[in-house]
Amino acid sequence: MAAASCLLSEDQFLCSICLEVFTDPVALPCGHNFCNKCITDHWDINVRCQCPMCKRLYTTRPELQVNTFISEVAAQFRQSVQQEASCSSSEHQAAKPGEVPCDVCTGTKLKALKSCLVCLASYCETHLEPHLTIAGLKRHQLIDPVEDLEGRVCTKHDKLLELFCKSDQMCICMLCTVSDHKTHDVVPLTEEYEGKKDELKETEAEIQQMILKRRLKLQEIKRSVxxxxxxxxxxxxxxxxxxxxxxxxxxxxxxxxxxxxxxxxxxxxxxxxxxxxxxxxxxxxxxxxxxxxxxxxxxxxxxxxxxxxxxxxxxxxxxxxxxxxxxxxxxxxxxxxxxxxxxxxxxxxxxxxxxxxxxxxRKYAVNVMLDPDIVHPRPTQSSTKQQVNEGDKCRCVLSKQGFTSGRFYFEVQVSRWSSWTLGVARKSNMKREVTLSPSNGFWTVCMKWRFFKRLGGYFASGNPSVCLSLKSQPERVGVFVDYEDGVVSFYDINNAALFYSFTGCSFTDKLYPFFSPCHNDGDKIHTNINLCVLQ
Structure with a gap:
């Protein structure tokens, strides 16, 4: 019958309403055939009940019965056409490098569409047909084509790996549960699969968040550039x-x-x-x-x-x-x-x-607050500033806030002090007597009244110190620090002049604004006592 149907033309198996191969064909009393659904819908829409082909009118809607002969012939014709189309298309689906080939094909290996975990074989479109039509094979588990199907079989028992041992974190077969993994926590592979999928979703979300953060950082860096x-x-x-x-x-x-x-x-x-x-x-x-x-x-x-x-x-x-x-x-x-x-x-x-x-x-100005834990004696407080009375025998002070990157700027009113030291410092040497110098973690400029005639009064502390020649006495001094560029600059605010810069510095520790308002003897100061006026 199939061979005979192949001799018929395709037009003989087409419904004149949907123009597709018959599905559940029914014959009217006039002899014309239509899909059951097509003729039913047609009569439901139209008031008069007549044949769409010959226009024969029926006073009552005929009782429709499926024409089993035409239905079988149409099904065989449809299958024949599909097989021919499959064979025709398969000629152009030879497995390429990196693709899984069909295990059944002889000669040219076609590209596999599915792999069977029961048969442990991969099939192309043609050889996959039995798994789609035969009842016994339909129960086999099909997955997207994969290589090394042998790796899905227990090497010890030659059974499919369908369980997961949580104790040993490995895939096992049914026989493994009564031998090596008898007392272990074992769950079906599908259950572990769902758990792992949930974990992967969380991981994916975390990775996505990391990607987002890095994209934002990338945009930030690009904007910075x-x-x-x-x-x-x-x-x-x-x-x-x-x-x-x-x-x-x-x-x-x-x-x-x-x-x-x-x-x-x-x-x-x-x-x-x-x-x-x-x-x-x-x-x-x-x-x-x-x-x-x-x-x-x-x-x-x-x-x-x-x-x-x-x-x-x-x-x-x-x-x-x-x-x-x-x-x-x-x-x-x-x-x-x-x-x-x-x-x-x-x-x-x-x-x-x-x-x-x-x-x-001045765009990088920061609000400098004194550290009350290291000021001695404790400075008096006011609504606008923190200060230490000049009569207090304090030596120096650090700010509460330190900086490990970027740029910052602060100003100090120094006109009320006859001697002062100003700059930035590391905190590590604040508990012992040290010489002010960059090597000891102090980048400062000093004004010493008793050295006024001999040294000009101002110098940048170091080993040796650098004498500074200023045209006038600063009343307010600004300090600007660029941590990454290693620069500490000092400005005479009233005269709008830069009078000294430490350059080429290598900062590795946290830097704190530093000030000493007192009369110090020599270049050494006791750095465990503290501060001045910062605002």
């Missing part, structure tokens, strides 16, 4: 503007200096040209007079010589040149005055630049 580039570009533009202005100032000062020198030289030349002209005129007049005298002396006319003698013998009107001289102009001080003027111009430019820099570093 973009901001850094913008800051660098802006700094270059501002720096070029500053240096251009400074260069223009230097060029103007140089031009004015050269102009001054040339004007002095020109004045000298003009004076000399006037003297030269007068001298040349006198020389010409004297040479003419000399010629007349020579000619008269050769004359043999007695009367003429005597009569002309008086006029020629009289000395011509000339200037007394004995006190006349041309001196080179004095240029002493010209360069100095030009440099002083340039310095004043540069100072104005520098002040503008430092004011801009102060505005930038």
């Amino acid at each position: 973009e901001l850094s580039k913008k800051d660098a570009d802006r700094e270059i533009v501002e720096g070029v503007q500053v240096f251009t202005a400074l260069k223009a100032s230097v060029e103007r000062s140089q031009a004015e200096f050269i102009k001054t020198i040339k004007e002095k030289q020109r004045a000298t030349e003009i004076q000399a040209e006037g003297f030269i002209k007068e001298l040349e005129e006198e020389i010409s007049e004297l040479m003419r007079r000399r010629t007349e005298v020579e000619q008269l002396s050769l004359s043999e006319d007695h009367l003429h010589l005597i009569q002309s003698f008086s006029s020629l013998n009289t000395a011509p009107t000339t200037k007394d040149w004995t006190q006349v001289s041309v001196h080179s102009p004095l240029y002493d001080g010209t360069v100095v005055r030009a440099v002083i003027q340039l310095e004043e111009t540069l100072s104005k430019q520098m002040k503008k630049m430092f004011e801009a820099e102060l505005r930038r570093v």
Whole structure:
């Protein structure tokens, strides 16, 4: 019958309503066949009950019975078409490297669609058909194609691994439960599978959260790089503007200096040209007079010589040149005055630049609070600041807050103290007497009144200390720290000037704002006592 059905055309097995191969075909009294559902739905929609093909009208809806013969022929035709399509498509599904091949195919191994855990074999679309149609094979467990199916079988009992031993954390077969794993906690593989899936979901959620955090950090770093580039570009533009202005100032000062020198030289030349002209005129007049005298002396006319003698013998009107001289102009001080003027111009430019820099570093200002645990005696409190009376014999203090990264800035009013030490320090050396220096964890600037005449009063502590030359006494000092770049800078706030920077520092510990308002002897201070005014 199947062979005969293959000789029929496909059109003979199509429902004229849905245009698909018959499903539960029924025959009307007029002999035309339709899918049971198609003709039923058609009559439910239309008021009149008639055949869609020949338009025969029925007064009552005919009782429909499935045409078993056409149904079987249509099913065989459908299966034949599917097999032909399967065979046709399988020709293009040969297993590629990395894909699981069919274990049944001979010759060219086609790509497996499923693997059977009971048969321990993988099947292509054609050879998988029995597992989809035969009742006994339908009960087999099919999974997506995998290699090494032997690894799913217990090597000791040659049985399928379908249990999980929680005690030994391994997959086992049924026979293992009565031997090596008799008293162990054993659960079905499906149960452990669900548990592991739940754990994997949690792990996936954790990983997803980690990915999210890292993506946010990635975006943060990218934004930081973009901001850094913008800051660098802006700094270059501002720096070029500053240096251009400074260069223009230097060029103007140089031009004015050269102009001054040339004007002095020109004045000298003009004076000399006037003297030269007068001298040349006198020389010409004297040479003419000399010629007349020579000619008269050769004359043999007695009367003429005597009569002309008086006029020629009289000395011509000339200037007394004995006190006349041309001196080179004095240029002493010209360069100095030009440099002083340039310095004043540069100072104005520098002040503008430092004011801009102060505005930038003040963005990193922090509120510094004293640490009451190490202040001795305990400082008095107020609503606006923490302070230690100058009469208290305190030596130094650290802030309560420390910093291990980034940038921070704070200011201290130092005008009330005759001697002070200000900066940042590590906490590790705060319980013993040490020498202030970066090597001991102190990056500070000091003002010592008793050294004022000898050392200028101000110095950066170190080994050796660096004497600082300040034009005026700071009233308020700002301290800026860039932890990563290893920079500690000190600013004279009132005069908008940077007067010292520690650079190239390598910070590894927490840094604390540090201040000492007291009169200390020498460079050593007792660092277990504390502070001042910070706000």
